[in-house]
Amino acid sequence: MNKKETSPLYKKVIDDLKTLIDKGAYKKGELLPSENDLCKTYSTTRVTVRQALTGLTNMGYITRRHGKGSIVSEPRQGLGILSLSGVTAGVGDQVLTTAILQKQTKQNWPADFFYELNPEEQSRGCIFFTRLRHIDGMPVLYEETYITNISLARFSSRNLENCSLFKVLKEHYKIEVNEGEQKIWAIHADKNISKLLDIKTSHPVVHMKRRLQTNVKNLSIYSSVYCNTAAYFLHDYF
Amino acid sequence: MNKKETSPLYKKVIDDLKTLIDKGAYKKGELLPSENDLCKTYSTTRVTVRQALTGLTNMGYITRRHGKGSIVSEPRQGLGILSLSGVTAGVGDQVLTTAILQKQTKQNWPADFFYELNPEEQSRGCIFFTRLRHIDGMPVLYEETYITNISLARFSSRNLENCSLFKVLKEHYKIEVNEGEQKIWAIHADKNISKLLDIKTSHPVVHMKRRLQTNVKNLSIYSSVYCNTAAYFLHDYF
DNA sequence: AGATTTATCTTGTATATACAAGTTGTTTTA
DNA sequence: TAAAACAACTTGTATATACAAGATAAATCT
CATH class of the missing domain: 3.40.1410.10 (Chorismate lyase-like)
Structure with missing residues (x-):
């Protein structure tokens, strides 16, 4: 499970959040930390955090609501394909x-x-x-x-x-x-x-x-x- | 087909490119204009253009290759769901x-x-x-x-x-x-x-x-x- | 008390910039 | 001639910043 040190930051954010969701740390319907919180956690900016959240959205892990936050969807194993x-x-x-x-x-x-x-x-x-x-x-x-x-x-x-x-x-x-x-x-x-x-x-x-x-x-x-x-x-x- | 003037720019870029692909102006396998070209066309920056291209990627309209460009996929009508x-x-x-x-x-x-x-x-x-x-x-x-x-x-x-x-x-x-x-x-x-x-x-x-x-x-x-x-x-x- | 305003969260959209890294064709070198 | 180096493109990743707009709860006004 060693992380390649050259792996981009946004992918690490995706991986971390995905793991937490799969583990059940964030349950269905709950909100993820806000983008600004994630920025602080990873010492980065919103563009990078949003790149990660967009990825998670496309994988079906979360949905986002303007003014509200990132809502955890049904946890899913595998690729979410079928x-x-x-x-x-x-x-x-x-x-x-x-x-x-x-x-x-x-x-x-x-x-x-x-x-x-x-x-x-x-x-x-x-x-x-x-x-x-x-x-x-x-x-x-x-x-x-x-x-x-x-x-x-x-x-x-x-x-x-x-x-x-x-x-x-x-x-x-x-x-x-x-x-x-x-x-x-x-x-x-x-x-x-x-x-x-x-x-x-x-x-x-x-x-x-x-x-x-x-x-x-x-x-x-x-x-x-x-x-x-x-x-x-x-x-x-x- | 009137465009709401408040519609975000990246959506307009998506719409335009999607229309061109569906019309066959860009055929399967061809390259879209480069990100910098699109920046000039729409007088915007790469972040916005990339937001559009990411959208098109997720819709299955294009695939992207590092160092190469955005390659047009099979044209598709509707939502690309099924x-x-x-x-x-x-x-x-x-x-x-x-x-x-x-x-x-x-x-x-x-x-x-x-x-x-x-x-x-x-x-x-x-x-x-x-x-x-x-x-x-x-x-x-x-x-x-x-x-x-x-x-x-x-x-x-x-x-x-x-x-x-x-x-x-x-x-x-x-x-x-x-x-x-x-x-x-x-x-x-x-x-x-x-x-x-x-x-x-x-x-x-x-x-x-x-x-x-x-x-x-x-x-x-x-x-x-x-x-x-x-x-x-x-x-x-x- | 109940409606309205306001403050403060949140995400959405956007500009400007920088450097890394993959791809390709040209030029230089051996 | 063939290999190596280079230049000029491409996309990938990232920082820093700004304002718009939706959501929500507290503060204010009637």
Whole structure:
């Protein structure tokens, strides 16, 4: 968790506040310290503090009200892209477990890959692995992931089970996702999917194809996701 | 299209660039004028220009590269939340038509409404209407919309057919969406939905429930959306 | 007591400036 | 010629400052 000393101040402010919100130090609906307070805390000016708060706003961590302050939104794990939420109560991390079905291995891109690849990516090949996420022991989400092979040290031996892929990429390789796109369909589960998610064939599932672009050139993360939304739904903030 | 003279400069810059991108004056992959160029054009400073460019980045209109410039992304209509894209070619606006099934009427909120309402919203009631969107004449997306009733002048008589609801809200009432959330399920089409979307019962469809918050206090837009993703998919950038 | 004003918080918008650092093409050097 | 250095662009980060405008509670006035 060591902070690069050259890391910009506004990012440190984002990280600090994000951690406090995730930890529950600031709860939903509460106000963050005012911009001027944060200026004093970090010995900086409002432009920098506001850059951090704008970032948190875009991540969905807070909303801001003119004359009022920065209001903490629902805490969220991961990227805030498409996280899972339970219909009953808020599903905490503790009940969400991930099993690796196929361990990450280097290989060539599939011939009929679902996104266009540039020649650079094409030549590098990819790392492929599949995971199955459970909530309360029930399989809910199956994910096939392809990452451009840019020879990440020891990546093949990393354990992606408990912590998220994104955490590993960020903490060990300083790789962060900065944009992406996703396509969404509703489909009937085929034989394979229905077996994995333990549902009947022809049960409707959400199918997503995602492309996540990182701060590293030519390093994209592609994934194909299948989700059983019978008991849970996909939740998205923006 | 008259610009409020008190509208902030950075918003004007956003609007101008957005229009130019949507019109195709700047095409995908091209570079926008540099920040310093934009400063000269608008007689302002980089902080303001960057505020605009940050906005456009978050809307998904551009991506920025250190030392390079602001690169135009895929042009997108609407809010960039979840727009429709064709599987074959990019679906232009021309083929997307919208039919009003039930015209907007003032009424009370349903007793079992799918989002929690605050007392203020509850007492105001809502405006309800339903729309069916077609691509190439085929029904693809059915949408039930609820807007908090804050007595928008002449709103009940507005035509929401061709232009988007968001355009009407913005141009006539200066209402803009600033955040929101959505929940996504895959379900079997029931009798009603299958009839509307002209598909067999039990055909899988994407069901979304959305809450969009606007810049006007207590004015939220709620919608329940059903989408046939057999020929098209839901597309999302972030 | 109840309405109005005021003071003081808050965030929103903006100017002016400086240097760091990534990108690219040109020039110089070996 | 090929590599290295440089210049001139670009965006990234940051300081310092100012005034506008929304929110709120205390102080004042009727």
